[in-house]
Amino acid sequence: MATKGRVLTETAAATSRVARRRFPWRDAAAGYLFVGPFLLAYVAFLVTPFVRGIWISLHDWNLLAVSINPDAKRFVGLDNYTRMLWGDGIVWSLDHQLVPRLAGVVIVALLAWWWRSGAINRSTALAGIGATLLLFGLLLGLHPGEEGRWGDRRFWPIVGNTLTFVALTVPSVTLLGLALALGLNRDDRASAALRTAFFLSQVLSVTVVTLIWQLTFSPRQGLIGHAFRTLGLEPVSWVTSIDLAMPAIVIATVWWSLGFAMILFLAGLQEIPAELYEAARLDGAGAWATIRSITLPALSRTMSLVIVLQLILHFQVFGQSHLITRGGPNDATQVLVRYIYQTGFRNSELGYASALAIVLFVFMLVFAMLQIRASREEG
Amino acid sequence: MVGNRAARRIVVIVLMLAAALWVVPIVWMVSMALQPNDLLARTTSNVAWGLIPWPFTLDNLGFVLSSGLTPRWFLNSAIVALGMTSLVLVLSSMAGYAFARIPFPGRRLLYPLVLAGLVIPEQAIFIPLYTMFAEWGWHNGYFALIAPRLAVPIGVFLMTQFFRGIPDYIEEAATLDGAGRWTVFTRIMLPLSIPALSTLAILTFLYAWNDYLWPLVSASRPEMFTITLGLASLQTNFAQSEGLGRVMASGVLASLPVVLLFLLFQRQVVRGIAMGSGK
Numbered sequence: 001m002a003t004k005g006r007v008l009t010e011t012a013a014a015t016s017r018v019a020r021r022r023f024p025w026r027d028a029a030a031g032y033l034f035v036g037p038f039l040l041a042y043v044a045f046l047v048t049p050f051v052r053g054i055w056i057s058l059h060d061w062n063l064l065a066v067s068i069n070p071d072a073k074r075f076v077g078l079d080n081y082t083r084m085l086w087g088d089g090i091v092w093s094l095d096h097q098l099v100p101r102l103a104g105v106v107i108v109a110l111l112a113w114w115w116r117s118g119a120i121n122r123s124t125a126l127a128g129i130g131a132t133l134l135l136f137g138l139l140l141g142l143h144p145g146e147e148g149r150w151g152d153r154r155f156w157p158i159v160g161n162t163l164t165f166v167a168l169t170v171p172s173v174t175l176l177g178l179a180l181a182l183g184l185n186r187d188d189r190a191s192a193a194l195r196t197a198f199f200l201s202q203v204l205s206v207t208v209v210t211l212i213w214q215l216t217f218s219p220r221q222g223l224i225g226h227a228f229r230t231l232g233l234e235p236v237s238w239v240t241s242i243d244l245a246m247p248a249i250v251i252a253t254v255w256w257s258l259g260f261a262m263i264l265f266l267a268g269l270q271e272i273p274a275e276l277y278e279a280a281r282l283d284g285a286g287a288w289a290t291i292r293s294i295t296l297p298a299l300s301r302t303m304s305l306v307i308v309l310q311l312i313l314h315f316q317v318f319g320q321s322h323l324i325t326r327g328g329p330n331d332a333t334q335v336l337v338r339y340i341y342q343t344g345f346r347n348s349e350l351g352y353a354s355a356l357a358i359v360l361f362v363f364m365l366v367f368a369m370l371q372i373r374a375s376r377e378e379g
Numbered sequence: 380m381v382g383n384r385a386a387r388r389i390v391v392i393v394l395m396l397a398a399a400l401w402v403v404p405i406v407w408m409v410s411m412a413l414q415p416n417d418l419l420a421r422t423t424s425n426v427a428w429g430l431i432p433w434p435f436t437l438d439n440l441g442f443v444l445s446s447g448l449t450p451r452w453f454l455n456s457a458i459v460a461l462g463m464t465s466l467v468l469v470l471s472s473m474a475g476y477a478f479a480r481i482p483f484p485g486r487r488l489l490y491p492l493v494l495a496g497l498v499i500p501e502q503a504i505f506i507p508l509y510t511m512f513a514e515w516g517w518h519n520g521y522f523a524l525i526a527p528r529l530a531v532p533i534g535v536f537l538m539t540q541f542f543r544g545i546p547d548y549i550e551e552a553a554t555l556d557g558a559g560r561w562t563v564f565t566r567i568m569l570p571l572s573i574p575a576l577s578t579l580a581i582l583t584f585l586y587a588w589n590d591y592l593w594p595l596v597s598a599s600r601p602e603m604f605t606i607t608l609g610l611a612s613l614q615t616n617f618a619q620s621e622g623l624g625r626v627m628a629s630g631v632l633a634s635l636p637v638v639l640l641f642l643l644f645q646r647q648v649v650r651g652i653a654m655g656s657g658k
Contacts, residue, residue: 031483038474046530049507197398203641205589207610226428361503368498
């Protein structure tokens with residue numbers, strides 16, 4: 001059988017080599033006919049809108065005005081970008097936003113510690129430390145001076161909200177997902193049933209999630225309110241409180257997307273060779289020591305991937321903010337994608353909204369480069 | 380060993396409690412859909428914080444299935460999800476086959492260019508897409524809801540990876556028998572790629588059914604809403620309009636296809652989500 005297969009392969013390969021040399025145009029024609037339909041969609045619905053988005057962002061482009069009269073747009077160059085990113089009399093000082101910037105110091109320390117303990121490798125650690133220093137050290141120190149003001153006072157706080165959302169959601173989902181994966185990485189029925197239970201919320205749409213949680217957070221009608229009353233506590237109004245609105249959408253998001261992290265960690269755990277655990281057992285290592293010295297180092301690639309994928313996913317949060325808190329109270333949960341949507345479709349400022357979208361894309365590009373790095377790393 | 384077993388038992392109990400807590404919000408939604416509307420207007424915690432549907436009724440489900448726009452939204456979602464899924468499968472498998480197995484000139488340049496599109500998210504291009512489709516008069520039509528996803532290269536990537544893994548001799552033996560490219564593709568390659576195709580199909584269906592931002596932008600007439608978008612419109616003016624029980628019944632209906640899909644094809648769903656993330 002094997003010999004016959006090989007002979008067949010060799011003859012076939014030889015024949016097709018001859019065929020290809022004789023008719024290269026056939027391959028060209030077939031290739032483009034097969035790729036053509038997708039390529040058409042790709043150029044029409046991805047490349048063109050992307051380029052057009054850049055073009056729109058260079059205009060003062062009112063949605064309503066342009067839809068009545070196509071010439072109502074005005075070329076303004078990079079004005080939309082300077083209005084968004086800069087302002088008049090912007091200065092830099094060391095003590096501006098001291099508390100969040102101290103958080104940056106903590107992040108740098110954490111990254112350094114993970115690097116030393118082997119949870120992440122050198123390039124990830126250095127990239128993370130560099131980005132944190134740039135963001136917290138340099139950018140957060142910028143603010144308008146005495147007479148100055150931002151071109152768009154809402155933009156930077158909204159970026160801050162989006163990053164806060166990401167900073168609260170990603171570590172929670174990652175740690176809980178890891179814990180679940182470690183507890184449920186077994187072949188028995190109970191583990192399979194529990195995995196299903198934890199993953200179920202992941203397949204629901206964002207509007208079902210917000211439907212459930214909007215009501216759950218309601219002080220009068222919500223489950224959390226009922227629980228508080230039973231415990232003899234006064235129910236709190238989550239979504240109208242300036243301090244609790246962000247935690248509320250984070251809780252809903254963690255509930256929604258935990259399963260994603262869990263299955264990626266489970267897949268990562270499956271790849272760890274059983275011999276490693278056997279060796280640890282022979283060495284008399286306890287459960288905790290085994291996890292620390294074998295499981296976690298072997299999961300470092302998965303860990304990077306889970307974190308980066310969530311960065312990409314949660315940075316583009318929209319539905320939770322749009323439907324549970326409506327960006328409020330007082331912009332406390334206003335996030336970047338919702339700001340783009342509202343600037344474009346509520347205020348009809350398509351030019352400025354497109355510029356915001358391009359900046360979103362730049363963020364995504366950075367995260368995507370991190371993702372490529374994370375998936376190429378050796379475990 | 381005994382200590383280990385006891386520890387494992389504690390872990391299992393903790394995990395079971397956590398899992399129960401995790402499904403409580405879903406149970407609550409289902410339970411409210413099964414309670415009378417006028418009761419819910421007074422209290423949402425009739426029995427056991429409202430987690431047990433008593434008094435029990437199917438009126439809400441009957442109502443949303445027979446009147447209002449929910450049946451139409453459900454149908455719209457089905458058309459969009461099935462249409463998007465079949466078109467994505469056709470385009471991705473054809474392009475994937477060409478990139479993996481036809482040595483046409485330019486493919487080494489084209490493939491990376493196509494994959495580069497993975498970096499551009501829907502959220503970054505929905506405004507220019509909106510203006511383009513508006514000029515073409517596509518909004519409030521099914522194809523407008525389907526089209527943007529056809530350009531997303533993740534399917535091409537998955538199919539190319541899959542076709543690259545199929546050994547050469549299978550295709551070349553068929554070529555030797557005089558079969559043309561199209562015959563080889565439809566008769567040999569596609570049947571072999573059913574595992575990859577089903578993963579991609581489930582991934583696309585879930586995306587189509589659950590997508591919110593683009594339908595919100597594109598569909599402005601309520602008759603053209605998908606169920607995901609329709610559910611959002613019910614939430615924005617909550618209790619006053621249809622009543623809590625009916626809104627929750629719509630939520631249950633909106634979740635039913637994806638939950639069933641997940642329970643029936645759990646392995647493919649999980650694999651699809653893992654593969655879709657570049658694992």
